[in-house]
Amino acid sequence: MSLAILYSRGQCGIDAPLVTVEVHLSNGLPSLSIVGLPETAVKESKDRVRGALLNSQFEFPARRITINLAPADLPKDGGRYDLAIALGILAASGQIPATSLTQYEFAAELALSGTLRPVHGILPLAIKARNADRQIIVARKNANEAALVSDATVYAADTLLDVCAHLQQQTLLQPHSAKRFEIDTSAANSHEDMADISGQHHAKRALQIAAAGGHSLLMIGPPGTGKTMLASRLPGILPPMSEAEALETASISSISFQGLDTGQWRQRPFRCPHHTASGVALVGGGSNPKPGEISLAHNGVMFLDELPEYDRRVLEVLREPLESGHIHISRATQQAVFPARFQLIAAMNPCPCGYLGADNGRCHCTSEQVTRYRSRVSGPLLDRIDMHIEVPSLPAGALRQQKNNPPDSQTVRKQVQQARQQQLQRCGKANHLMNIQEINSHCRLSSAEHRLLETACEQLGLSARAHHRILKVARTVADLDHSKQIDRHHLSEAISYRRLDRKLEQHTLVSG
Numbered sequence: 001m002s003l004a005i006l007y008s009r010g011q012c013g014i015d016a017p018l019v020t021v022e023v024h025l026s027n028g029l030p031s032l033s034i035v036g037l038p039e040t041a042v043k044e045s046k047d048r049v050r051g052a053l054l055n056s057q058f059e060f061p062a063r064r065i066t067i068n069l070a071p072a073d074l075p076k077d078g079g080r081y082d083l084a085i086a087l088g089i090l091a092a093s094g095q096i097p098a099t100s101l102t103q104y105e106f107a108a109e110l111a112l113s114g115t116l117r118p119v120h121g122i123l124p125l126a127i128k129a130r131n132a133d134r135q136i137i138v139a140r141k142n143a144n145e146a147a148l149v150s151d152a153t154v155y156a157a158d159t160l161l162d163v164c165a166h167l168q169q170q171t172l173l174q175p176h177s178a179k180r181f182e183i184d185t186s187a188a189n190s191h192e193d194m195a196d197i198s199g200q201h202h203a204k205r206a207l208q209i210a211a212a213g214g215h216s217l218l219m220i221g222p223p224g225t226g227k228t229m230l231a232s233r234l235p236g237i238l239p240p241m242s243e244a245e246a247l248e249t250a251s252i253s254s255i256s257f258q259g260l261d262t263g264q265w266r267q268r269p270f271r272c273p274h275h276t277a278s279g280v281a282l283v284g285g286g287s288n289p290k291p292g293e294i295s296l297a298h299n300g301v302m303f304l305d306e307l308p309e310y311d312r313r314v315l316e317v318l319r320e321p322l323e324s325g326h327i328h329i330s331r332a333t334q335q336a337v338f339p340a341r342f343q344l345i346a347a348m349n350p351c352p353c354g355y356l357g358a359d360n361g362r363c364h365c366t367s368e369q370v371t372r373y374r375s376r377v378s379g380p381l382l383d384r385i386d387m388h389i390e391v392p393s394l395p396a397g398a399l400r401q402q403k404n405n406p407p408d409s410q411t412v413r414k415q416v417q418q419a420r421q422q423q424l425q426r427c428g429k430a431n432h433l434m435n436i437q438e439i440n441s442h443c444r445l446s447s448a449e450h451r452l453l454e455t456a457c458e459q460l461g462l463s464a465r466a467h468h469r470i471l472k473v474a475r476t477v478a479d480l481d482h483s484k485q486i487d488r489h490h491l492s493e494a495i496s497y498r499r500l501d502r503k504l505e506q507h508t509l510v511s512g
Helices: 045-055 082-092 122-131 140-146 158-166 178-186 201-213 227-232 243-255 279-283 312-316 319-324 367-374 378-385 407-429 438-442 449-459 463-481 489-494
Strands: 001-007 017-028 029-035 064-072 106-107 136-137 152-158 218-222 302-303 326-329 337-339 343-347 385-390
Touching: 001 082, 001 122, 001 218, 017 082, 017 218, 029 045, 045 082, 082 106, 082 158, 106 343, 122 136, 122 140, 122 243, 136 140, 140 152, 201 218, 201 227, 201 385, 201 407, 201 449, 201 463, 218 279, 227 343, 243 337, 279 312, 279 463, 312 489, 319 326, 378 463, 407 438, 407 463, 449 463
Parallel strands: 001 106, 029 064, 106 136, 136 152, 218 343, 218 385, 302 343
Antiparallel strands: 001 017, 017 064, 326 337
């Protein structure tokens, strides 16, 4: 047989489109050509494949070899097609049987010795292969990642010879299974504890509400008041991810430059890019688009400390994904769409020196300096942040007066999970994702509460977006209170979390 057909998969965002590897041997001068829009790494695979075949004691056919990677208009990059190309040459030259090849998908890079090397982006490939009812053969170092997909049949091989022995029914590979649930259980309590934080009861309450409803949160306060400590404890009180969410989040890590750590399976990501990060670092990019910090935080938390220190143009790229939950990256040769539904937690000082409103009179910033400092964060971005709270300095001696048995993360997490379960039963999503129709249906107010909200919107000059966000937060407060309706105190608490909508008077912090 001079024609062999095998299957592999490419990479386009978190999608893994099917690539058919066609290998044809014909008469003519010995040569090997690869067609189908291959990039440099794919073109170089002919040398890796030749060395791997010869060093594995196979014959490299002295014929004209044409390898077509279809579809022809999909750019192909990386070494993921090496194994399929090598097996195609062996099948086309009759050195291994070609009858059972189409029930598998292959993805591995070849060393010159014939050893299989891992490649990025295995998890999206495994998801698509399972959906297509095909088995997967990968390098052993990729096997744990591929086996995270339920019902996927994954075979791990060390060398090209191992794969050929399996296809020839000589020495069969055994299906690989990852210890998925053990990994999840061991990581469940690995986060820092809420009980470590002294005082700041108002901030801890706001963090609990943010966790329960998936709301974004901005903390304003002097240095050393615990803003970073609060943010770092948020992942420990968030509800666990569903398997669908975990696979989507893990798929993004799989195609990134850092790759996927299977030890973090089903843990919500916590990303905290430095304030010198560029817009491309947050959004992602490259000739072959890779996800940025925004997408790597999908289904998790992105913490931006010292918010006004970020370049204003960098912060503006957050506006679209905060609303839509995804990010589009367009390049000359291809486009990619990455999911980016993250929970934004930000922290900032009240003024350039950081001590505005402190009792010790340490702050000497003028009102113009304070206004200029806060204006680094645009109004449209602030409008998209659900909750703004103050994290004040603790009075002297407060650290010694720790409340007896303060609630730990496990206790708070249970309350958050109960509230989130109510939201899922009510409309199948967290409160921050409710659309206008769902807000009108599930956030109904009495006439008196309507007047209270309208008065607040008038006095604070709130937009329609802020109006809806207050209703969502009020719904979450009611859920934590196990209340089916939003009462006046739920709404009042939600309004109090719009800290930056109040005017700065005499450049002192107005209490919420």
